[in-house]
Amino acid sequence: MHFFQHKEGRLYCEEVPVEDIAYQVGTPFYLYSYRTLVRHFRAFDGAFSKFPHLICYSAKANSNLAVLKTFINLGGGVDVVSGGELFRALRAGADPSKIVYSGVGKREDEINYALQEGILMFNVESYQEFHLINGIASKLDTKAPISLRINPDIDPHTHPYVATGIRQAKFGIYMDQALEWYREAKQLPHLTIKGISCHIGSQLTEVGPFVEALRRVKELALKLAQEGIEIEYIDLGGGLGITYHQEEPPHPREYAQAIIAEGRDLPCTYIFEPGRVIVGNAGILVTRVLYTKEGEKNFVVVDAAMNDLVRPTLYGAYQQIVSVREKEGDEMVADMVGPICESGDFLARDRLMPRFEPGDLVAVMSAGAYGFSMSSNYNSRPRVAEVLVKDGDFYLIRQRESYEDLIRGERIPTFLEG
Numbered sequence: 161m162h163f164f165q166h167k168e169g170r171l172y173c174e175e176v177p178v179e180d181i182a183y184q185v186g187t188p189f190y191l192y193s194y195r196t197l198v199r200h201f202r203a204f205d206g207a208f209s210k211f212p213h214l215i216c217y218s219a220k221a222n223s224n225l226a227v228l229k230t231f232i233n234l235g236g237g238v239d240v241v242s243g244g245e246l247f248r249a250l251r252a253g254a255d256p257s258k259i260v261y262s263g264v265g266k267r268e269d270e271i272n273y274a275l276q277e278g279i280l281m282f283n284v285e286s287y288q289e290f291h292l293i294n295g296i297a298s299k300l301d302t303k304a305p306i307s308l309r310i311n312p313d314i315d316p317h318t319h320p321y322v323a324t325g326i327r328q329a330k331f332g333i334y335m336d337q338a339l340e341w342y343r344e345a346k347q348l349p350h351l352t353i354k355g356i357s358c359h360i361g362s363q364l365t366e367v368g369p370f371v372e373a374l375r376r377v378k379e380l381a382l383k384l385a386q387e388g389i390e391i392e393y394i395d396l397g398g399g400l401g402i403t404y405h406q407e408e409p410p411h412p413r414e415y416a417q418a419i420i421a422e423g424r425d426l427p428c429t430y431i432f433e434p435g436r437v438i439v440g441n442a443g444i445l446v447t448r449v450l451y452t453k454e455g456e457k458n459f460v461v462v463d464a465a466m467n468d469l470v471r472p473t474l475y476g477a478y479q480q481i482v483s484v485r486e487k488e489g490d491e492m493v494a495d496m497v498g499p500i501c502e503s504g505d506f507l508a509r510d511r512l513m514p515r516f517e518p519g520d521l522v523a524v525m526s527a528g529a530y531g532f533s534m535s536s537n538y539n540s541r542p543r544v545a546e547v548l549v550k551d552g553d554f555y556l557i558r559q560r561e562s563y564e565d566l567i568r569g570e571r572i573p574t575f576l577e578g
């Protein structure tokens with residue numbers, strides 16, 4: 161449940177009319193509802209209230225400092241996958257002892273940075289990586305906390321680009337290698353084994369695959385215990401899906417019940433890395449209609465494009481299109497497209513939508529996750545503003561980029577000057 165609703169024909173974010181924000185900030189912009197962010201975080205966290213756990217919000221879904229800070233204030237930790245995300249998390253005030261660091265390609269400088277900051281643990285994804293971490297920890301004369309990220313080989317029934325726990329995926333290490341590598345890691349003097357982690361995919365709409373993954377992780381934990389390797393944390397990653405269209409994903413309560421039922425006999429602290437389920441429906445992208453073209457095929461050209469929201473282009477993802485001011489009258493089937501010079505630049509395809517006219521404001525719903533965070537400057541389009549609403553006020557949490565921002569850091573070498 162979110163707080164974007166029409167009242168008397170106008171779309172509101174909490175108590176603020178979206179039109180008023182568009183008038184002051186210009187378009188396009190991302191708009192987030194603070195009340196929704198808090199509600200979703202609490203729904204997830206509260207579902208595990210009687211179970212030892214830590215929520216490490218997955219920064220990649222939406223890494224704006226204000227969004228990170230919202231969850232940090234609620235007691236959350238952060239799941240990061242790069243030095244940049246670690247920097248953001250720390251800047252937002254995250255407690256380093258609540259930061260987990262995942263990712264298949266951590267660089268030496270990034271590992272060094274995270275070790276010096278004293279993070280909770282590295283979710284290690286390869287044999288070479290844990291040896292490298294051991295070496296870096298040795299130079300710093302410390303011990304690095306690690307878990308091995310397991311690839312449990314489970315089909316999560318989601319888009320192939322975001323299925324991460326299947327054997328063909330680049331992520332994690334195979335179950336059959338894990339035991340051996342844990343033994344080896346245990347011998348390394350600068351590693352401390354903290355846990356086991358896994359993340360099987362994103363936008364999952366069933367609990368079954370999560371439970372199956374936990375079952376496999378548990379089997380491994382038992383084998384490790386027999387060898388005297390005690391596990392303090394089980395990190396189950398993120399992945400719980402949301403409703404974009406007609407999906408019926410489990411409520412966090414159902415997800416938690418299933419996990420608790422399976423995990424209760426393995427006493428340790430459970431880490432979760434939710435991203436989309438918390439921020440996805442807490443944000444929208446607001447754009448303005450520039451032109452309409454009617455003919456054999458109808459097009460509504462808006463001022464937001466694939467560089468602002470790439471999900472429809474990249475995954476064929478469905479994002480609901482809503483008119484900010486409710487429109488009476490007939491509808492039409494059209495593509496909603498952006499100004500970018502690619503035919504793949506669309507926000508909606510062959511969609512029944514109101515008969516939009518130039519100047520109309522449009523809300524692209526469910527855009528809080530993997531929206532701004534995946535945006536780019538393609539076609540030299542400045543990245544859009546981000547706005548957070550709380551009750552009756554709104555706050556600019558990222559200003560729109562300027563043309564100067566576009567060329568920041570670029571240089572023309574002297575040999576090119578006349």
Ligand code: LLP
Nearest residue numbers: 218262359362363398399433434435436530
């Ligand atoms: N933990 C790890 C290790 C991950 O790789 C991810 C997402 C998450 C947690 C958070 O997953 P979530 O709860 O948000 O499903 N750009 C795609 C989604 C990519 C997900 C990548 N990993 C999209 O827009 O659908």
